[in-house]
Amino acid sequence: xxxxxxxxxxxxxxxxxxxxxxxxxxxxxxxxxxxxxxxxxxxxxxxxxxxxxxxxxxxxxxxxxxxxxxxxxxxxxxxxxxxxxxxxxxxxxxxxxxxxxxxxxxxxxxxxxxxxxxxxxxxxxxxxxxxxxxxxxxxxxxxxxxxxxxxxxxxxxxxxxxxxxxxxxxxxxxxxxxxxxxxxxxxxxxxxxxxxxxxxxxxxxxxxxxxxxxxxxxxxxxxxxxxxxxxxxxxxxxxxxxxxxxxxxxxxxxxxxxxxxxxxxxxxxxxxxxxx
Numbered sequence: 001x002x003x004x005x006x007x008x009x010x011x012x013x014x015x016x017x018x019x020x021x022x023x024x025x026x027x028x029x030x031x032x033x034x035x036x037x038x039x040x041x042x043x044x045x046x047x048x049x050x051x052x053x054x055x056x057x058x059x060x061x062x063x064x065x066x067x068x069x070x071x072x073x074x075x076x077x078x079x080x081x082x083x084x085x086x087x088x089x090x091x092x093x094x095x096x097x098x099x100x101x102x103x104x105x106x107x108x109x110x111x112x113x114x115x116x117x118x119x120x121x122x123x124x125x126x127x128x129x130x131x132x133x134x135x136x137x138x139x140x141x142x143x144x145x146x147x148x149x150x151x152x153x154x155x156x157x158x159x160x161x162x163x164x165x166x167x168x169x170x171x172x173x174x175x176x177x178x179x180x181x182x183x184x185x186x187x188x189x190x191x192x193x194x195x196x197x198x199x200x201x202x203x204x205x206x207x208x209x210x211x212x213x214x215x216x217x218x219x220x221x222x223x224x225x226x227x228x229x230x231x232x233x234x235x236x237x238x239x240x241x242x243x244x245x246x247x248x249x250x251x252x253x254x255x256x257x258x259x260x261x262x263x264x265x266x267x268x269x270x271x272x273x274x275x276x
Contacts, residue, residue: 076128084128087121133178142177143168146184146202153188153200160199167206172270179245180213180270183253186242187215187266195219195264206272213268221264222255 094114099107137145143165153161171177184202191197197219205212222230231239246253251270258265 080125080128083124084121087117087124091117091121134181137177137181138174141168141171142181143204145177145181149181149185149188150200150202153192158192159197161201162199163202165204167211168204172211172272176249176270179249180268183242183245183268184213184215186238190238191215191217191219191221195221209272211270211272213270215266215268216263218263221257221266223257224255227253227255 091114094110094117099110102110134145134148136148146163146165150161150163153159172180188200191200195217197217200215200217203214203216205214227239231243242253246268249270251268253269254267256265256267257263
């Protein structure tokens with residue numbers, strides 16, 4: 001009898017243990033399920049916010065690119081209207097219908113004056129065209145165009161400028177070279193305007209997959225966080241143009257300071273197989 005009571009007590013205790021164990025397992029399972037659901041929702045919200053930020057960034061880059069193109073068109077239109085237009089209008093005055101009633105000597109002088117004015121207009125149009133596509137870049141490539149640019153900077157006497165290409169045996173596509181040239185131009189303009197640099201030096205290197213253009217200077221410079229913040233400001237149109245051009249090239253750009261803290265470095269990384 002005592003044995004049966006002990007067995008019954010042991011069975012009841014075992015049942016309680018099983019019940020509590022089952023409840024604990026169910027609670028743990030529910031906890032894990034709720035945690036996974038909560039985590040998935042959190043990840044979903046994070047991805048949605050990340051996508052929204054990326055969309056906003058893309059829209060800002062697009063707006064900057066459109067604004068840049070519109071400013072380029074306005075600049076060209078202004079140059080044609082303010083400079084070329086008056087020259088052609090003046091040439092027309094010399095070649096009006098009254099010229100046939102003038103003395104031969106006066107006719108020759110009018111034609112000569114009109115020719116000089118038309119030559120000036122042609123030169124202005126050529127300058128406008130060159131600003132859109134530098135002839136050295138088109139005919140001889142990026143290395144020669146950069147050499148010309150840095151030679152002009154160095155010749156100004158304002159700072160020591162030099163350039164060295166190490167691995168540029170095969171040219172990139174002309175559109176790619178023009179984008180890189182404009183990026184470097186914009187960076188140089190910012191350095192000249194804001195950094196108070198004493199020297200500026202450009203190097204080019206490449207490996208099997210990428211080309212690298214590194215701009216060094218000893219003035220006041222930007223770090224990556226500064227560039228990211230300023231390129232999102234409405235006033236940072238130049239930096240937005242740099243960002244949009246780098247993105248068109250499927251490249252990346254890095255702003256950093258040398259460990260010695262003696263100069264800043266901007267690296268432009270362009271994949272060789274980038275397509276526009």
